[in-house]
Amino acid sequence: MVLVTGAGIDTKLLAPLEERHNLKVLHLPGPLDEARLGDHLRRHVRAYLHGGEERATGGVLRKAGALKVIAFVGVGYENFIDVPTADELNIAVTNTPGAATDAVAAFTVGQIINANWLIPHHLGPPVPGWKNPGEMPHELGARRVGILGMGANGRRIAEILCDGFHATVTYHSRTRRADFERKRKGRLCYRGSVSELAEVSDILVVMVPETDETRSMIDSSVIDLMPRGSVIVNTARPAIVDPYALYAGLRDERVRMAVFDGFYDPDSDIGSKLRRDFGDRLLVTGHIASHTQETMNRMITQAVASIDNYLTNGTDQYEVGNRRDKCGEAPRVTCGQSS
Amino acid sequence: MVLVTGAGIDTKLLAPLEERHNLKVLHLPGPLDEARLGDHLRRHVRAYLHGGEERATGGVLRKAGALKVIAFVGVGYENFIDVPTADELNIAVTNTPGAATDAVAAFTVGQIINANWLIPHHLGPPVPGWKNPGEMPHELGARRVGILGMGANGRRIAEILCDGFHATVTYHSRTRRADFERKRKGRLCYRGSVSELAEVSDILVVMVPETDETRSMIDSSVIDLMPRGSVIVNTARPAIVDPYALYAGLRDERVRMAVFDGFYDPDSDIGSKLRRDFGDRLLVTGHIASHTQETMNRMITQAVASIDNYLTNGTDQYEVGNRRDKCGEAPRVTCGQSS
Numbered sequence: 001m002v003l004v005t006g007a008g009i010d011t012k013l014l015a016p017l018e019e020r021h022n023l024k025v026l027h028l029p030g031p032l033d034e035a036r037l038g039d040h041l042r043r044h045v046r047a048y049l050h051g052g053e054e055r056a057t058g059g060v061l062r063k064a065g066a067l068k069v070i071a072f073v074g075v076g077y078e079n080f081i082d083v084p085t086a087d088e089l090n091i092a093v094t095n096t097p098g099a100a101t102d103a104v105a106a107f108t109v110g111q112i113i114n115a116n117w118l119i120p121h122h123l124g125p126p127v128p129g130w131k132n133p134g135e136m137p138h139e140l141g142a143r144r145v146g147i148l149g150m151g152a153n154g155r156r157i158a159e160i161l162c163d164g165f166h167a168t169v170t171y172h173s174r175t176r177r178a179d180f181e182r183k184r185k186g187r188l189c190y191r192g193s194v195s196e197l198a199e200v201s202d203i204l205v206v207m208v209p210e211t212d213e214t215r216s217m218i219d220s221s222v223i224d225l226m227p228r229g230s231v232i233v234n235t236a237r238p239a240i241v242d243p244y245a246l247y248a249g250l251r252d253e254r255v256r257m258a259v260f261d262g263f264y265d266p267d268s269d270i271g272s273k274l275r276r277d278f279g280d281r282l283l284v285t286g287h288i289a290s291h292t293q294e295t296m297n298r299m300i301t302q303a304v305a306s307i308d309n310y311l312t313n314g315t316d317q318y319e320v321g322n323r324r325d326k327c328g329e330a331p332r333v334t335c336g337q338s339s
Numbered sequence: 340m341v342l343v344t345g346a347g348i349d350t351k352l353l354a355p356l357e358e359r360h361n362l363k364v365l366h367l368p369g370p371l372d373e374a375r376l377g378d379h380l381r382r383h384v385r386a387y388l389h390g391g392e393e394r395a396t397g398g399v400l401r402k403a404g405a406l407k408v409i410a411f412v413g414v415g416y417e418n419f420i421d422v423p424t425a426d427e428l429n430i431a432v433t434n435t436p437g438a439a440t441d442a443v444a445a446f447t448v449g450q451i452i453n454a455n456w457l458i459p460h461h462l463g464p465p466v467p468g469w470k471n472p473g474e475m476p477h478e479l480g481a482r483r484v485g486i487l488g489m490g491a492n493g494r495r496i497a498e499i500l501c502d503g504f505h506a507t508v509t510y511h512s513r514t515r516r517a518d519f520e521r522k523r524k525g526r527l528c529y530r531g532s533v534s535e536l537a538e539v540s541d542i543l544v545v546m547v548p549e550t551d552e553t554r555s556m557i558d559s560s561v562i563d564l565m566p567r568g569s570v571i572v573n574t575a576r577p578a579i580v581d582p583y584a585l586y587a588g589l590r591d592e593r594v595r596m597a598v599f600d601g602f603y604d605p606d607s608d609i610g611s612k613l614r615r616d617f618g619d620r621l622l623v624t625g626h627i628a629s630h631t632q633e634t635m636n637r638m639i640t641q642a643v644a645s646i647d648n649y650l651t652n653g654t655d656q657y658e659v660g661n662r663r664d665k666c667g668e669a670p671r672v673t674c675g676q677s678s
Contacts, residue, residue, distance in 0.1 A: 111458070136630050165503060291469065
């Protein structure tokens with residue numbers, strides 16, 4: 001059996017796994033808690049296409065005795081799959097890099113415009129509601145845009161803003177992209193640290209993967225350096241921005257608006273306080289930036305190919321983590337036997 | 340006295356008129372009906388900076404015995420000022436071309452993304468609400484974008500979409516822009532008629548001024564040719580799109596979403612029917628596309644300079660209409676004396 005999770009998955013794309021590996025498809029489109037996920041994985045699931053918002057914790061994975069491979073739909077798997085435990089259990093984990101870049105970049109640019117202009121707040125009224133000129137938005141070209149992270153998504157956002165909108169963009173990333181900068185002819189500038197970037201960012205776009213180093217990277221020490229009335233656009237993972245620091249930033253009006261695609265745990269105190277106290281200054285969507293028909297089909301096709309590769313050859317180019325027999329050479333370890 | 344209308348006007352920018360022409364500033368930020376506007380214009384108003392949504396009809400202008408010049412903030416003055424009557428009364432009318440291009444283009448691109456992705460519908464819910472893959476938006480790069488009108492605004496939108504988003508755009512306008520096309524290297528294609536443009540536009544951007552020729556240009560004969568499930572983005576004047584044709588297009592699902600910045604008269608039957616029956620498929624804002632601080636300041640500074648020029652020299656480069664003594668040579672005709 002192959003377990004498929006997430007709304008908006010076209011299960012017809014799973015056909016190669018049915019035909020070539022004789023796997024029955026079980027599609028669970030709705031939200032899944034740990035107990036229900038565990039119950040399903042226990043039942044002869046050999047492959048798991050993770051397209052939802054559920055967390056495949058270590059505890060859950062230990063119940064999945066027949067599971068050989070998890071294909072994550074997207075790139076930010078760290079928060080959804082306990083990869084160290086999967087490594088330990090010798091379950092392969094793959095992801096789908098590059099497939100969502102155009103969608104994520106266009107969505108992010110749309111949300112930059114929404115947050116800058118407050119378009120969603122102005123839908124409906126027949127005449128503008130400005131009480132004084134200072135309430136009006138600034139032009140995008142008059143805002144300093146900062147991008148944290150220059151991976152595929154960050155670069156695509158920079159391209160759209162520099163080449164299309166003729167904006168001047170500053171960025172910080174571990175790797176400086178000198179060639180990419182040169183092509184933007186002075187429109188793209190580098191800063192050596194997150195703090196230096198924050199100081200010059202009226203709009204700060206967060207576009208780094210979630211890792212131990214990036215979690216809470218945008219904390220109070222960073223937000224306090226941002227210009228008054230700035231906007232944070234986080235279409236990466238929520239946890240990159242420390243929620244307590246965000247709360248303080250919104251309260252002190254240092255942060256005027258914040259954009260998230262996926263938010264903090266709604267059951268957490270700070271998550272619900274943020275929504276309650278500053279709901280009208282948050283533009284929060286439910287992790288939909290990569291949800292276009294084309295991107296989803298591209299990601300699922302790629303994830304299905306990864307499962308197929310793994311089940312056929314024991315390897316796949318998009319595998320992540322550090323399984324012991326990643327090269328297909330070491331013996332298969334079954335659940336509970338590993339060190 | 341100089342009458343200034345419209346919300347979000349920084350009246351400090353009127354200082355040159357107070358200093359150089361000894362004009363007292365009367366600022367009326369709220370909505371104005373014809374009767375109230377007439378009452379105010381009757382009272383020694385020599386100059387009128389039109390920054391609101393009110394209509395300076397022929398009847399109103401005939402009451403304005405002392406009025407010499409109207410400076411319209413923006414370009415689409417046709418619907419707000421009865422220029423033929425102003426010509427007849429020898430009242431100069433000016434506008435502010437070019438000042439709003441960057442703002443209107445960025446706003447329009449934001450609304451293209453909003454309408455394509457339905458972002459405003461997805462603000463709030465913690466998980467995506469797609470019930471099946473077909474509900475998901477298409478990627479912008481997978482949509483055929485058509486632009487009607489290649490003036491300054493249309494060209495800027497095309498630049499952003501072609502150069503930034505790498506989209507392929509088709510356009511129609513009275514004047515073909517061969518050089519501009521060539522620079523886009525095959526990403527920008529021309530069609531010889533509105534109908535031919537409609538046939539290939541999943542997203543149709545309307546960006547022509549309102550004139551007798553363009554009013555209701557997008558009628559049923561055009562909408563019926565559009566691909567099923569298309570989007571109309573009208574950030575120009577509402578009347579370019581025939582409201583009855585739009586109603587039928589939404590009802591038949593030929594049109595999936597429609598964007599307007601400024602809408603049909605809310606008191607009209609068809610205006611209220613559209614909102615009642617298809618409110619969730621309309622993204623309507625109250626004529627805010629040019630409402631950024633920078634654009635407003637640029638437009639008002641330009642409008643104030645036009646009033647100053649006219650009162651000093653009897654001419655201004657941004658004058659529109661056909662006054663008899665437009666060159667400052669013929670005698671000044673006072674209200675009621677003209678033919």
